[in-house]
Amino acid sequence: MRPDTHALLVIDVQNDFCPGGALAVPGGDEIVAGINALMDEFSAVILTQDWHPADHSSFASQHEGLDPYAVTEMPYGPQVLWPDHCVQGSLGSEFDAGLNTTRADLIIRKGFRRAIDSYSAFFENDQTTPTGLEGYLKTRGITHLTLTGLATDFCVNFSAVDAAKLGFKVEVRTDLCRAIDLDGSLAAATDSMTAAGVTLI
Ligand code: VGL
Numbered sequence: 001m002r003p004d005t006h007a008l009l010v011i012d013v014q015n016d017f018c019p020g021g022a023l024a025v026p027g028g029d030e031i032v033a034g035i036n037a038l039m040d041e042f043s044a045v046i047l048t049q050d051w052h053p054a055d056h057s058s059f060a061s062q063h064e065g066l067d068p069y070a071v072t073e074m075p076y077g078p079q080v081l082w083p084d085h086c087v088q089g090s091l092g093s094e095f096d097a098g099l100n101t102t103r104a105d106l107i108i109r110k111g112f113r114r115a116i117d118s119y120s121a122f123f124e125n126d127q128t129t130p131t132g133l134e135g136y137l138k139t140r141g142i143t144h145l146t147l148t149g150l151a152t153d154f155c156v157n158f159s160a161v162d163a164a165k166l167g168f169k170v171e172v173r174t175d176l177c178r179a180i181d182l183d184g185s186l187a188a189a190t191d192s193m194t195a196a197g198v199t200l201i
């Protein structure tokens with residue numbers, strides 16, 4: 001058992017990111033059993049849930065003439081356009097049925113504002129709008145985070161880098177993550193996490 005200052009953060013282990021889902025990450029379901037087992041080592045377990053309105057601006061379907069995986073310019077910077085996924089209340093937005101959600105102390109939902117996507121569990125993609133997770137963790141006295149989940153190169157990466165910037169000691173269990181890997185995004189994510197001082201395991 002790790003000390004009470006250590007938390008396990010499980011990123012977006014949801015149906016739409018698992019095989020058969022709208023934005024399936026290859027092997028996304030392979031990590032579920034290992035994540036459940038890892039929960040036993042932690043007194044604090046936090047899950048994130050990608051949670052978009054049906055007309056979310058990160059969906060290619062909202063941009064005339066643009067296809068999924070194209071990059072567009074948003075007021076806050078470049079944004080990859082995705083297939084519709086994790087629509088609030090849909091089956092695709094639910095956690096993978098094998099994930100142990102009973103152990104979760106907190107489920108933090110993100111990406112619920114139509115105009116801003118949110119990869120990170122800490123800040124939306126404008127890099128300034130907070131989700132509230134920093135305050136929750138710091139008021140609980142948590143200083144160390146272990147990250148697992150989907151997808152390595154998007155939500156796990158942005159969450160890990162933000163956590164390190166906020167002063168948490170961060171490790172990513174890459175064996176309990178899976179990547180989308182668009183145009184070298186996994187290599188870029190690995191570089192940015194390493195540069196931010198995140199430990200990759
Ligand atoms: C994610 C793309 C869009 C993720 C979420 O969980 O990595 N990726 N929304």
Ligand code: ZN
Pocket residue numbers: 050051052058085086111
């Ligand atoms: Zn999303």
